[in-house]
Amino acid sequence: MMSQTMIDNPDAAHGRKSAPFRMRTVEPGPDPADSFGLFTSAAVYDPYPFYARLRERDPVHWSERAGAWLVTRYREVFDLQANSELSVDRVETLYSYLPQVRRERFSFVIEHYTRWLLYRDDAYHDRLKLLFMKAMTPRAVELMKPRIAARVAEVLDTLAGREHFDAYLEFAARIPVLVMLDLLGLPSADEQRLRHWSDRCSNFLFQPVNPDREAMAEEQRRILDEQQDYFMAHITARRARPGADMISAMVHAEVSGERLTDLEILATCNMMATAGGGTSRSAISLALMNLQRFPDQLARLVAEPERINLAAEEFLRFDAPTQRGIRTARADFTLGGKTIRRGDILHIMIGAANHDPAAFADPERLDIARNPNRHATLGHGVHYCLGASLARMELRLAVAEFLRRYPDYAIDAPDVEFMDRTASRRLTGLPVVVRQA
Amino acid sequence: MRVRIEPFDVEIEVPAGATVLEAALDAGIDYPFACQQGQCGSCKSILIRGRVDMGTTYNPLVLSDAERRRGAILACQSHPLEDCVVAVVEIGGVVAHPQRHLRCTVESTEARADGIAIVRLAVHSGGPMTFAAGQSAELSAPGRAPLTAWMANLPDDDTLEFHLGPQAGQWCAGMDVAVTGPAGDAYLHEEHLGPMIGVAEGVGLSGLLGIFGQALACGMRQPMWLIVAATAYCPERLQALAAGAANLRIVAVPEPAHLAEQIAATVGDARGTRAYIAASTATRAAVRQSLIERGMASDCILEHLLPGA
Numbered sequence: 001m002m003s004q005t006m007i008d009n010p011d012a013a014h015g016r017k018s019a020p021f022r023m024r025t026v027e028p029g030p031d032p033a034d035s036f037g038l039f040t041s042a043a044v045y046d047p048y049p050f051y052a053r054l055r056e057r058d059p060v061h062w063s064e065r066a067g068a069w070l071v072t073r074y075r076e077v078f079d080l081q082a083n084s085e086l087s088v089d090r091v092e093t094l095y096s097y098l099p100q101v102r103r104e105r106f107s108f109v110i111e112h113y114t115r116w117l118l119y120r121d122d123a124y125h126d127r128l129k130l131l132f133m134k135a136m137t138p139r140a141v142e143l144m145k146p147r148i149a150a151r152v153a154e155v156l157d158t159l160a161g162r163e164h165f166d167a168y169l170e171f172a173a174r175i176p177v178l179v180m181l182d183l184l185g186l187p188s189a190d191e192q193r194l195r196h197w198s199d200r201c202s203n204f205l206f207q208p209v210n211p212d213r214e215a216m217a218e219e220q221r222r223i224l225d226e227q228q229d230y231f232m233a234h235i236t237a238r239r240a241r242p243g244a245d246m247i248s249a250m251v252h253a254e255v256s257g258e259r260l261t262d263l264e265i266l267a268t269c270n271m272m273a274t275a276g277g278g279t280s281r282s283a284i285s286l287a288l289m290n291l292q293r294f295p296d297q298l299a300r301l302v303a304e305p306e307r308i309n310l311a312a313e314e315f316l317r318f319d320a321p322t323q324r325g326i327r328t329a330r331a332d333f334t335l336g337g338k339t340i341r342r343g344d345i346l347h348i349m350i351g352a353a354n355h356d357p358a359a360f361a362d363p364e365r366l367d368i369a370r371n372p373n374r375h376a377t378l379g380h381g382v383h384y385c386l387g388a389s390l391a392r393m394e395l396r397l398a399v400a401e402f403l404r405r406y407p408d409y410a411i412d413a414p415d416v417e418f419m420d421r422t423a424s425r426r427l428t429g430l431p432v433v434v435r436q437a
Numbered sequence: 438m439r440v441r442i443e444p445f446d447v448e449i450e451v452p453a454g455a456t457v458l459e460a461a462l463d464a465g466i467d468y469p470f471a472c473q474q475g476q477c478g479s480c481k482s483i484l485i486r487g488r489v490d491m492g493t494t495y496n497p498l499v500l501s502d503a504e505r506r507r508g509a510i511l512a513c514q515s516h517p518l519e520d521c522v523v524a525v526v527e528i529g530g531v532v533a534h535p536q537r538h539l540r541c542t543v544e545s546t547e548a549r550a551d552g553i554a555i556v557r558l559a560v561h562s563g564g565p566m567t568f569a570a571g572q573s574a575e576l577s578a579p580g581r582a583p584l585t586a587w588m589a590n591l592p593d594d595d596t597l598e599f600h601l602g603p604q605a606g607q608w609c610a611g612m613d614v615a616v617t618g619p620a621g622d623a624y625l626h627e628e629h630l631g632p633m634i635g636v637a638e639g640v641g642l643s644g645l646l647g648i649f650g651q652a653l654a655c656g657m658r659q660p661m662w663l664i665v666a667a668t669a670y671c672p673e674r675l676q677a678l679a680a681g682a683a684n685l686r687i688v689a690v691p692e693p694a695h696l697a698e699q700i701a702a703t704v705g706d707a708r709g710t711r712a713y714i715a716a717s718t719a720t721r722a723a724v725r726q727s728l729i730e731r732g733m734a735s736d737c738i739l740e741h742l743l744p745g746a
Contacts, residue, residue, distance in 0.1 A: 082474055130498055130656065133477045138469040140628035142530025185709070242660055243709030244631025244737075252658045252684065309467065372463040384472035389479070 021292050021411040028053040035063045035070065039209060044418050047323065047425075048364065051352035060336035067096075068326070068345035069338070074360075074376065076336055077353035080346065082381035086327035090119045093326060093345065097204065099213040106217040112224055113205070115267030117386070118275060128260065128268070131253050132386050135183075135246060141389040144183075148393055151178045152401045161436055164412055167402070168285040168430035175398050176280035179390070180273050185245025186234065193230070197223055198277035201270060208420045231266045246272065276387045278426065282321035283391065284398045285430050287311075290318055292411050294366040301368050302407040308400045311368035312392055315399070317375035318366050323351040324423050325379065350376045351425070406434040438517035442466060443485065443524040444533055451517050457482070457489070458512035469527050473513045475499070480512040483535055483567050487521025503593035507565040532569045532624060539563040539616040543608055544596060549670035552603030553640055555589075557596050558614055566618060568592055570625040570651035571644050571713065571741070574599075574618025581606060587644030587715070587741065588619070591651050600643035600671070623713060623739035625651050631709035632660040636700065636724050638693040639666075641715025644741050646674055648713050653682050661685045662703055666693040666720075697723040700731070707731035715741035 028050045029037030036053045037043060043050045054061050055072040063070050071077055080086060094110045095103065113119060117129060134140065155174045159165050177195045181188055200223055204216055234247055242248035250265045260268075291298040301311050325348040329340050340346065353376045355363040360370070378385040385391065402409075412433040419426040440457055441448045451460040458480050461468040471479040475495025481504075491505075491514045500511055512523065524535040541558040548554055560566070566574070570592055576599065577583040586599040597616065601608065625648045633652065635645040642665055649663055661684055665675070679687050690699045693716060704710065707728050714721050721740055728738060 133471075133479075133499070134628050135630060136471070137477070137479050137628060138471065139527045139530045139532075143626075143628065145530075241706060242632055244629060244711070245709065246630060248709070249630035249659060252660070254656075254658050310465075371465055374459075374462075380473040382472075382474065382476055384474065384476065388471050 021413070022415070023293065024415065032058060032061075033064070035061060035065060038063070038070070039065050039422060041209065041420065044209065044420055044422055047351055047422065048355050051349060051355060054349075055352055055356060060338040062338075063347075066345075066347060068347045069335075069340060070324075070347045070349055071335065072349045072352035072356075073336070074353040074356035074358060077348050077350065077376050078374075078380075080327065080335075080348050081325065081376060081379050081383070083327075084382045085330050086346065087121050087330050088119055088325075088327060088383050089114075089121050090326060090328075092328070094205075097207055097211070097213065098217050101214075106221065109217060109220045109224065112263075112267055112270070115264050116271040116275075117268065118271060118383070128250070128253060128264075129386070131249055135249065136386055136389055138389045141393050144179075144390070145393060145397070147182055148175075148179055149397050149401070151175060151182070152398050154178075156401060156405055162434075163436060164431065164433055166429050167288050167409070167432045168281070168427045171402065172285035172288070172398065172430070173281040175284060175394055176277045177273070179280075179394060180276055183245065183390075184234075184247050184269055184272065185238070185243045186247075190230075193226075194273050195277065197227065197270065198273045201274040202278040202424070202426075203419075203421075205274070206421045206423045209422065210420075227266060227270060231269055232262060235262050235265055272387075276390065278424070279321040279387075280391050280394045282319075282424065282426050283315060283395045285427050286319040286321070286425060287315035287395065287399050288402065288409070288432070289411065289416060289427065289430055290315065290366050297366050297368045298403075302403050305400055305404065307368055308396045309392075310371055310373070312395045312399065313373045313375065314366060314368050314370045315395060316377040316392075317354045317360070317370070317373055319425055320350045320354055320375070320377040321426075322377070322424050324349050325383075348376075350379075405437070406432075409434045439520045440487075440517055441522045442468075443522060443535060444528070445525065454516070456513055457510075457515045457517065457521075457523055461512065468512060468525060470513060475511050475514045478511065481526060482510055482512045482515075483524040483526055484508050484510045484515075485522040485524055485535055487523075488518040489515035489521060490518055491515055501593065507567055507593065509567065526567065531622070534567045534569065534572075534619050537563055537566040537616075537618065539566055539597075541597065541614045541616050543610050543612040543614060545610055546608045551639070551670055553670040554601050554605070554608055555671065556599050556601055556608045558599070558616065559596060560616075565595075566597075566616070568619030568624075570647040571739075572619035572621045572624050573644065573741075574616050574620065577615045577617075578608075578612055585620075586640070587621075587647060589643035589646045591647060591654060598643075600640040602640045621741070623715075623741050624648070625713075626711060626739075627652070627655055627657065629711045630659065631711060632662070633657070634661070634700070634704060634707070634710055634712045634728070635663040635665075636696055636712065636714045636716060636720075637663070637665045638696065638716035638720050640670075641741060642671070642674075644715050645713055646678065649678055649685065653678070653685065658684050663687045664690065664696060664699050664703060666690050666696050666716075693717065693720045696720055697727040700724060700727045704728075704731055707733035711737045711739070713739050713741070718742070 026042040026046045038050045059073040061070045098106045177191050238248040238251045327346045329344045331342050333340050357363050378388040409432045412431040417428045438451050440451050449460050449464045469479050471477045478499030495514050526534050539560050540562045541560050544557045544559045546554050546556050573585050573587045575583050590598040637645045675687050714724050
């Protein structure tokens with residue numbers, strides 16, 4: 001599948017002898033009972049051939065391994081995303097991430113995650129959700145644009161003079177954390193701390209292929225303790241002297257006449273850092289990686305930077321940072337000829353839907369001018385991505401400014417590696433070589 | 438169906454079964470949107486002409502019945518029933534309500550202290566006008582020079598209310614008035630997360646009644662201060678505003694010259710606060726300086742120019 005995307009790009013390496021960037025070709029497995037090998041490291045590296053096989057052979061597929069239905073066609077994914085009869089409550093799934101032995105030791109970890117807005121179905125915090133929507137409308141995000149642009153420039157300035165750096169760890173991974181610090185009103189000095197928490201919490205939520213459940217639960221215990229120490233001080237300070245930030249807004253918000261509790265505010269801060277940080281950093285770094293696989297598209301975007309808005313939609317379609325959404329059926333229904341029972345878990349396979357040839361012409365090609373481009377990455381309906389506008393803005397500004405400064409960057413490694421999980425796409429690093437001005 | 442999108446100045450074809458938003462995005466228009474399912478209000482627009490089917494599944498918290506009566510729609514839920522004209526009300530983070538030319542009649546006038554009149558207008562044609570709280574309109578009546586005044590009513594109210602100073606002359610019930618608007622960029626920023634301060638002198642209070650009234654109505658719960666001078670003309674309005682709003686503190690000073698020092702006494706630290714000032718030129722300069730000295734960012738200060746000042 002990848003053969004047409006492999007490139008030799010000697011010019012970009014500025015005369016150095018550098019191996020061209022290639023992605024390995026991977027093949028799905030033969031066994032439907034094994035979901036054609038979807039839960040293997042080959043699929044972590046490149047899930048799209050595996051999705052294609054599932055989509056063609058068994059588009060609503062029962063996976064014993066996941067204990068869930070895997071839904072891979074765009075049509076069904078789109079409908080399910082809009083279906084408010086599906087629950088996003090993940091208590092049961094999250095409990096399954098805990099160690100089998102004396103699981104109740106860690107029930108407070110699950111209680112923390114049940115306070116996250118994105119795992120709530122009920123009217124819990126309709127007002128909090130409204131507060132969020134207001135802070136995240138296209139207008140609000142547009143007003144944040146100068147600050148985000150300044151953060152992008154500030155991070156790129158720290159790389160001035162270096163020909164080799166890691167465009168994931170030293171650029172893409174920093175932007176969303178700094179933006180989130182600004183949004184929450186927290187000091188820049190806490191970047192590393194917030195990033196560490198965000199990394200580790202998303203590791204817990206997205207679960208590695210072969211997790212050490214005891215160690216992960218212990219780590220969660222430690223992080224939640226640290227977060228209490230950290231956030232409670234900030235929450236108390238904002239109660240005394242509010243600023244123009246989300247913590248202040250939450251401290252003063254009322255939900256049906258009641259104030260949010262400190263633990264709800266803490267959980268929301270962690271949700272913003274984790275959900276907003278991990279996905280945006282992936283979106284930015286995957287865009288830079290994928291542009292290298294399609295040099296004609298890279299050249300076009302460098303020459304016509306005003307195309308960045310449409311290009312950003314294509315980056316989101318082509319390699320969605322979150323590859324699946326998890327829902328629970330609240331009633332029996334039929335989907336793609338299969339009977340889904342109340343209580344069944346469904347995995348809405350976003351990455352698979354985004355590469356469905358029934359919805360996107362030539363889906364394995366990155367086309368920065370693709371329009372229309374109704375990808376499934378940010379969802380839609382009741383459980384759409386609350387940070388969608390912010391994610392778009394970060395992606396547009398970060399990629400555009402990176403290309404403006406380093407139009408001839410090249411990947412400085414024979415291959416890239418992904419973190420060991422199938423529910424999201426996260427690079428472990430993206431070494432690049434650039435020509436400094 | 439053909440749908441004209443203002444102020445992008447383009448006309449698009451909306452295929453059967455498609456929404457205005459879908460067709461606009463497919464046409465490459467940078468239409469504001471987020472959830473695409475009537476849950477967030479990002480694509481709220483004004484239907485200037487024509488009819489649409491909006492269904493019933495959208496979130497009433499983001500589009501009230503009152504807003505619908507005034508022509509607001511959610512583009513992501515709107516299936517045109519005939520050719521339409523639709524206006525996007527936010528472009529690049531700035532509100533851009535469509536301009537309206539209304540024919541109105543003075544419904545009532547109340548003479549108040551300091552020669553100020555509270556004038557209410559019933560809209561007969563050309564409406565409804567949609568606007569952001571804090572915006573103004575131009576009023577003209579036969580034989581008078583046009584004047585600019587702020588809407589003191591909330592955007593959802595059916596009657597327009599203006600507070601006019603002595604220079605505006607006499608207004609009588611039954612008079613015909615033409616209203617053109619809305620205008621002005623010192624409107625309420627509902628997305629602002631930090632504290633709010635309003636500073637008003639004389640009829641400048643009218644725009645701030647709209648801003649603070651709307652802020653409370655839309656659920657903003659951050660600390661708010663409203664510091665007013667020479668506003669003996671409508672104490673009952675200030676009381677009504679403060680009633681039930683635990684987060685709003687209203688401070689009255691006798692003279693505009695005291696406003697700046699009152700800010701010093703009321704607001705210790707203005708970082709993260711947004712200010713709305715409606716006062717004369719001299720007062721605005723002093724107030725502005727006082728706020729900046731307390732750490733307020735200059736782009737967080739929105740100013741109304743008091744008519745006649």
